[in-house]
Amino acid sequence: xxxxxxxxxxxxxxxxxxxxxxxxxTTEELSQVAALIDGNRELRNVLENPAVARGQKxxxxxxxMQRMGGAKLMRNFLGVLIDHRRIGSIGEVVExxxxxxxxxxxxxxxxxxxxxxxxxxERKSLEQQLAAITGKIVRATYSEDAALLGGVTxxxxxxxxxxxxxxRLERMRAEIAAE
Numbered sequence: 001x002x003x004x005x006x007x008x009x010x011x012x013x014x015x016x017x018x019x020x021x022x023x024x025x026t027t028e029e030l031s032q033v034a035a036l037i038d039g040n041r042e043l044r045n046v047l048e049n050p051a052v053a054r055g056q057k058x059x060x061x062x063x064x065m066q067r068m069g070g071a072k073l074m075r076n077f078l079g080v081l082i083d084h085r086r087i088g089s090i091g092e093v094v095e096x097x098x099x100x101x102x103x104x105x106x107x108x109x110x111x112x113x114x115x116x117x118x119x120x121x122e123r124k125s126l127e128q129q130l131a132a133i134t135g136k137i138v139r140a141t142y143s144e145d146a147a148l149l150g151g152v153t154x155x156x157x158x159x160x161x162x163x164x165x166x167x168r169l170e171r172m173r174a175e176i177a178a179e
Contacts, residue, residue, distance in 0.1 A: 002096075005089055009096035012077050013104060019073060023101050029070050030097060033078060034090040036064065047087045057082050108136040111155045115148040115164075130154065133161075 016026050037044050046052055046060065058079055065075040081087045102109065110130055112118075118126070123142065130138045134156055145153075149165035 002092070005086065005092050006096050006100075008077075008081065008086060008093050009100050012093075012097055013100040015073055015077065016101065017104065021071065021073065023105065026071070026074065027094075027098055027101065029068065029074055030077075030094050032068065033064070033070070033074070034094045037087065038091050044088065047082055048085070050085070054083065102139070106136045108134045108138050108156050110138050110140040112140050112142050112152055113145040113148065113154075114142070114152040115145065115150050117144060118142060118152075126152065126154075130156065 012030075015021075016023060037047065043060075047057055061075060061078055061082065064070075065078075078087070078090075081090060081093065086093065108130070110127075112126065123140070127138045127140055130140070138156075147166075151164040151167070153164050153167070154161040
């Protein structure tokens with residue numbers, strides 16, 4: 001199912017790039033629509049129900065888009081999701097769309113955990129190092145993890161960089177055991 005949803009996300013990313021829409025604004029609008037649909041069971045049921053006429057669903061979508069001030073291309077994309085019975089998976093499509101746009105714009109998501117809150121200078125330095133390693137612009141989210149004795153762990157995609165004290169101790173233990 002994820003592969004099918006990824007096709008929709010890539011197709012909409014193609015439209016955004018082709019029509020030179022603002023990626024951040026488009027992503028925010030799509031996220032708002034997804035939150036509205038995911039957060040309102042009645043609305044989701046109407047949009048997903050095959051017994052409800054297509055015209056009624058699209059009329060409801062038009063009213064929502066008019067109220068939100070959404071772009072026509074966004075409305076058309078959501079109409080395609082409704083027509084192909086994928087509107088119930090809008091949340092997943094949004095996440096895949098964000099990832100696709102980030103990939104195209106050369107942005108890497110990094111999740112950084114540290115034993116303590118990092119200073120602004122430490123964050124900037126870490127982000128610069130990650131940009132040098134990945135060759136991409138880094139968008140970092142930070143969290144504190146009391147289980148770390150010190151240092152940081154960084155996750156960029158499926159790659160984990162372990163600069164924690166605990167990780168260093170484990171690597172030393174493995175080196176000693178290998179000798």
